[in-house]
Structure formats: C-alpha cells, structure tokens
Amino acid sequence: MSHTPIMQIPGNIDPVPTPRDITPRSDGRIDLLGLPRQRIAELLSEAGLDAKASKLRAKQLFHWLYHRGVTEFEAMTDIAKTMRPWLSERFVIGRPEVVLSQHSSDGTRKWLLKTADDQEYEMVFIPDADRGTLCVSSQVGCTLNCRFCHTGTMRLVRNLTPGEIVGQVMLARDALGEWPRAGQADLAALGDDLVDDDGGYSADGRLLTNIVMMGMGEPLYNFDNVRDALKLVMDGDGLALSKRRITLSTSGVVPMMARAGEEIGVNLAVSLHAVSKEVRDEIVPINRKYGLEELLQACADYPGASNARRITFEYVMLKDKNDSDADARELVRLIKQYKLPAKVNLIPFNPWPGAIYECSTPERVRRFSEIVFEAGISAPVRTPRGRDIDAACGQLKTTAQKLSRAELDRLAEEKQAALG
Ligand code: SAH
Numbered sequence: 001m002s003h004t005p006i007m008q009i010p011g012n013i014d015p016v017p018t019p020r021d022i023t024p025r026s027d028g029r030i031d032l033l034g035l036p037r038q039r040i041a042e043l044l045s046e047a048g049l050d051a052k053a054s055k056l057r058a059k060q061l062f063h064w065l066y067h068r069g070v071t072e073f074e075a076m077t078d079i080a081k082t083m084r085p086w087l088s089e090r091f092v093i094g095r096p097e098v099v100l101s102q103h104s105s106d107g108t109r110k111w112l113l114k115t116a117d118d119q120e121y122e123m124v125f126i127p128d129a130d131r132g133t134l135c136v137s138s139q140v141g142c143t144l145n146c147r148f149c150h151t152g153t154m155r156l157v158r159n160l161t162p163g164e165i166v167g168q169v170m171l172a173r174d175a176l177g178e179w180p181r182a183g184q185a186d187l188a189a190l191g192d193d194l195v196d197d198d199g200g201y202s203a204d205g206r207l208l209t210n211i212v213m214m215g216m217g218e219p220l221y222n223f224d225n226v227r228d229a230l231k232l233v234m235d236g237d238g239l240a241l242s243k244r245r246i247t248l249s250t251s252g253v254v255p256m257m258a259r260a261g262e263e264i265g266v267n268l269a270v271s272l273h274a275v276s277k278e279v280r281d282e283i284v285p286i287n288r289k290y291g292l293e294e295l296l297q298a299c300a301d302y303p304g305a306s307n308a309r310r311i312t313f314e315y316v317m318l319k320d321k322n323d324s325d326a327d328a329r330e331l332v333r334l335i336k337q338y339k340l341p342a343k344v345n346l347i348p349f350n351p352w353p354g355a356i357y358e359c360s361t362p363e364r365v366r367r368f369s370e371i372v373f374e375a376g377i378s379a380p381v382r383t384p385r386g387r388d389i390d391a392a393c394g395q396l397k398t399t400a401q402k403l404s405r406a407e408l409d410r411l412a413e414e415k416q417a418a419l420g
C-alpha cells in the first residue's frame with residue numbers, strides 16, 4: 001500500500017493563514033507600509049533602479065515612512081522632484097482604514113479598523129498621567145478560547161500582516177499629531193521657523209510612549225509578523241520606540257517564548273490567571289498543551305529578564321474561581337520556586353454579554369494583592385479603562401458576529417478540540 005506523505009503542521013505555532021507581505025491592489029500599485037528597508041530596495045530594483053540608487057532611495061523612503069509618518073511622496077523633500085511622480089505611479093503609503101473611532105469618558109480611545117480584505121480589528125489608546133499606552137492587536141480574533149475573554153469567542157481569524165500591525169502605531173501617531181516635526185535634513189527646504197529646537201522630538205512631550213501587544217489575538221501565534229512589525233517600531237530611524245517601552249503578552253505559547261526574547265527582546269507579560277492545572281486548564285485552555293511547569297520554566301529562561309526588567313504575570317480576578325488566599329499563596333510559592341524576577345498585575349474581570357464569570361469583590365482583590373505584596377512581590381490592581389466603550393482588557397471583539405450561548409459553547413468545544 002502506498003502512502004501519500006502528508007505535510008505535518010508543527011504544533012499550533014502558526015495555525016492561521018497570513019496574507020503575503022504585499023496585498024495586491026486594484027490599481028496595481030504596491031503599499032510600502034510594513035516593509036523593511038531591504039524589501040523596499042528590492043522593489044525599487046524590480047521597478048528599474050540600479051542597485052546603488054535602490055539602496056539609497058530605500059533608506060530615504062524608510063525614514064520618511066516610519067520616522068516622519070509621511071504618506072505622500074511629494075512631501076519627501078530630499079528626493080528629487082522628478083523622482084516623486086515616478087514613485088507615486090508605482091507605490092502608495094497606506095494606513096489601516098478606520099471604521100469607527102470612540103472616546104471613553106476616562107480619556108481612553110478605541111478604533112475599529114478594517115483590512116483591505118474587510119477583516120475588522122481594534123486598537124486602544126490609554127492615556128495616563130505619566131505615559132500613554134497603545135494596545136495593539138496581532139490577529140483578527142483569536143484561535144484560543146480563554147473562557148473569560150470576549151476576543152476568544154470570535155470565530156473569524158487571520159494573522160495581521162506587519163503593515164497592519166505597525167500601521168496601528170502609525171495611525172495612533174497620526175491621530176495624536178505626534179510625528180516629529182521637520183528634522184535637520186529639511187532645514188533648507190522648509191525654512192528655520194518651522195523647525196523644532198532639536199530638529200525632532202523627545203520622549204518627554206509625547207502622548208504615545210508605550211506599546212502593549214495585548215489587543216486581539218495571540219502574538220506568539222503570529223510570531224514572524226509581530227517580530228517584523230516591532231522591529232520597525234524599535235528601529236532608531238523608524239518609529240524609534242525603546243524595547244523597554246514595549247510589552248508582549250502571551251497566554252503561554254511556550255515553544256516560541258525563547259525566540260521572542262532573542263529575536264524581539266521586548267518585555268514579557270504572561271497571562272497566568274491560575275496556579276493549578278485544574279483551574280488553568282479550564283480558563284486558559286492552552287494550558288492543556290503547555291502546562292504550568294513548562295510555562296514557568298520558559299519564564300525562568302526568558303532571555304533578558306532581570307530584576308530591572310521583570311516578567312509581568314497577568315492575573316484576572318474571577319469570583320470563587322482563582323481568587324482565594326490559598327491561590328495567592330500558591331502564586332507566591334511558584335514565583336519563588338522558579339526564582340522569577342516577576343511582578344503581578346491583578347486585572348479585575350471585565351464583563352461582556354454571555355460571559356460565565358463574575359469579577360471578585362473589591363475586598364477579595366485587595367486581600368489577594370496584600371498577600372502577594374507581603375511576600376515582596378509587587379501586585380498592583382489594574383484600574384479598568386474604557387469599559388464604557390468596551391475597550392477594557394478582554395472586551396475587544398468586533399460586532400460582526402453575535403453568537404448565542406449555545407453557539408458560544410459549541411465554538412469553545414471546537415477550539416479546545418483543535419488544541420489537541
Ligand atoms: N492573547 C494575549 C494578549 C491579549 S489579552 C494574551 O492572552 O496574553 C490581554 C490581557 O487581558 C490578557 O492577560 C487576557 O487574559 C486579559 N483578559 C482577557 N479577557 C479579560 C476580561 N474579560 N477581563 C479582564 N482581563 C481579560
């Protein structure tokens with residue numbers, strides 16, 4: 001009997017389709033958003049420039065695109081006037097399309113975005129006294145199904161491309177009016193009066209200072225695109241945000257954690273949420289695939305974690321599920337057993353229609369926090385933000401589908417079966 005070899009899909013690492021880096025457009029032009037220098041240079045070569053010119057122009061385009069936020073070739077003052085129409089005949093610099101933008105009474109802003117193929121996803125901006133954090137999505141929906149998370153109830157899923165991911169940060173800078181003003185290179189072109197003292201911006205005056213990969217999706221199931229997008233965000237000639245101001249949150253995709261540390265190097269947050277196999281299996285089903293011990297060991301091994309750069313354990317407070325004194329003590333014990341440089345973020349559960357859990361009482365949350373804190377581990381309680389516009393943790397879900405309870409349960413079963 002002959003066997004037709006079937007290609008194995010390795011684990012659940014990258015289980016959803018990703019479009020190619022260049023999405024075909026009806027006008028035949030190519031969107032440069034999300035592409036790295038090298039790829040831009042290749043495209044310029046293919047369009048007819050010689051190698052040297054391609055490299056130089058790619059460097060200039062990169063700077064205008066990601067550092068200056070320019071979307072028109074006409075504004076690129078160091079590119080010859082005759083060259084600009086040549087570029088705009090062949091290329092565009094896009095942004096994700098904004099379907100809806102909402103403001104919360106607490107200053108939080110949420111944008112519903114749409115990809116070129118009509119997939120909807122969301123991003124949230126959370127202003128605080130000392131920082132402004134953009135919560136960025138990595139996928140449309142999520143293949144996982146944490147039982148307390150609204151995003152987990154979405155069926156429709158595809159990975160976002162690097163352009164769709166970095167595009168969120170760029171759109172936020174557009175909306176906040178935070179692109180650096182003219183730099184030294186443009187002095188001559190624009191006149192001195194338009195130029196800022198230092199010819200750029202400093203971190204001090206900006207609203208958008210931090211990024212968290214905590215929007216829709218599991219970033220480590222879309223590793224390559226998240227890495228490539230964050231590289232553009234961290235590039236000194238790109239968006240130039242320090243890796244210390246970026247946090248990637250994972251539900252615990254253990255096999256990808258070391259690579260995340262090595263190849264991206266941002267701060268790590270882990271959605272722990274439970275300290276026993278029984279409870280974590282139930283509320284964070286990926287635990288059935290990668291258990292607590294494996295996860296905590298991967299945290300202990302995470303490259304770059306130190307007392308100065310602690311791993312954040314996110315812990316959603318669910319009434320009578322994971323919020324007892326004994327749970328708090330077990331959390332402390334585990335952190336100490338694995339010698340983790342850790343802090344704990346206690347997140348009051350944010351409700352959504354159809355959710356089967358309730359939030360712990362404020363007294364319970366306080367007591368839990370005290371127990372962890374008394375053991376020498378920082379355990380602040382996160383203030384829910386943007387609840388009135390469904391922008392709080394775990395509330396993100398585009399309204400495209402409204403499922404009944406029975407449908408939600410069926411979907412949960414399907415997703416859990418897929419975890420194997
Ligand atoms: N998929 C990644 C990142 C996105 S979720 C992850 O799970 O880590 C961002 C955080 O919000 C996670 O810790 C998630 O578990 C938490 N969260 C999800 N639903 C929530 C809810 N309803 N209330 C409070 N926190 C929630």
Ligand code: SF4
Pocket residue numbers: 142143144145146149150151152153215216217218251271
């Ligand atoms: Fe996905 Fe994170 Fe929500 Fe779990 S908590 S379903 S991993 S987005």
